[in-house]
Amino acid sequence: MRRPFARSWTGVLATAAAAAALPLASPVPASADSVIVGGSPVKVSESPWVVALSSRDRFGGTRSGQFCGGVVTGSTTVLTAAHCMSEDVLGAPLDRVTDLKVIAGRGDLGTSEGKEILVSHVKINPEYDAHSNSGDVAALTLAEPLPEGYVLPMAGEGDPAYKPGTQADVYGWGDTTGAGDYARTLHAAQVRVLSDAVCEKAYPGSTDGTYKAKTMLCAGEMLGGRDACQGDSGGPLVAQGRLIGLVSWGSGCGRPGSPGVYTRISDVPRVLRARA
Template identity: 55%
Template sequence: MRFPFRAVIAAAVALLPAAAVPLAGPATPAAANGVIIGGTPTSTDQEPWVVALSSRSRFGAARSGQFCGGVAVGPRTVVTAAHCFGREALGVSDWRQLSDLRVIEGRTDLTGEAGEELRLSDVWVNPGFDASTNAGDVAVITLDQALPSGAAIGMAQPSDTALYQDGTQAEVYGWGDTTGRGDYADSLRAAPVTVFADTTCEKAYPGSSDGTYVRATMMCAGAPAGGHDACQGDSGGPLVVAGRLVGLVSWGSGCAQAAYPGVYTRVSAVAALVAQHM
């Protein structure tokens, strides 16, 4: 998983092994596993559908308490990773126990106060999420008020097979670790990555304690030579192709390694599930 590690340490919870991390946020101010490596600055003005999940009580006040990413797919609907709502990330068994849990929209720089911090009215965590393989890693957040007009991005559907072809160029977004050494970004970043064939992903992740690549609900992307990837603190954030949401940052071994591309929840495989909870 790709969570922020600083917050987890501050909260005195056990961390996942460094080799296989859920991509959530930073050590002091963040809390889940994954950050953008090899990226460049962007903004929520350009990508208004990129949002941050935060809890200052859990992850500290720095960087607005960000610990995972999320993606607005409807006026009141945000999708993210299921593991962002697990006990390991939140430290509690029920998200309602974190009274300051929020979705932050419109805040490019997490040290600032732009945008809005929105309350959650409901969360659906995929009951089919398999923590041993990381398959089905998706959750749906319903907000208690609407996002600004035009903030949502369209989800890839089962018919959008061209978006998943080997060699397709994509962009991944997040506030996560930019070096793989716990250097979390204050401002939103984007990195170019290449979609890999399922056979390549299966070769990289045939099955271990880290997880197992399951093509039915996963995809993977990275750079053939390494250097571009999501990382700690990016979990639940978007992978986008041609203006469509194709993946959600989920897991991987290390960050930006040539032999181990980032693994994402395949949005086209879960779009119907998400739609049921919009």
């Protein structure tokens, strides 16, 4: 999986292909003007459903303690990658992380804009397989609701947004070069949804993971370049105004022939979806 900050790989999308399948640890501060490879800064006001996961106790105050990304799918529900909630990423068992928060409306992690909301409950996908990375999704319940305007619709099974060749955008505050250059501001990169055949050929099974079409999809450029990277895990992949994936894993960042792999939203269990 993409490592989180330390460096694991949740968070912002570096314009390279997905990073090695490892959770995100806290990154070294990046300059405010650093840009995701193949991506560019975006306004959080135009994509309010993108949120940062934070724990200052685990990752320090720099960059607001961000270590992974997430997406608002209900007024009190945020989806993220299951591996972001692992001890490997957090450096401690989840039940010992008492300051886990979601930061909404904060594009620049060096500011106090937006809102920080405590996470009251975490539910990991019971079908999550850390070996293959299948089912890499968790649902966070917020202690207080966000406005309905923050909620991003989820694409269901058979949605045309999953069609190979569809343009999509991935969002995050992660590594922008694949070399530990973490962004302070929200970035986005445009990628293309790739066919299952291409993804299966790229990831037939290794220590990184195994591509499984039912629970995953991949996106990027086969020649390399635009992609998610460490610190972007759990962040959203959006196509045609709908959520189609969550940053999950890959081999390196932006490598030719190694596209980023995402959790397929149409396969997210009902128990993790927001209540109607």
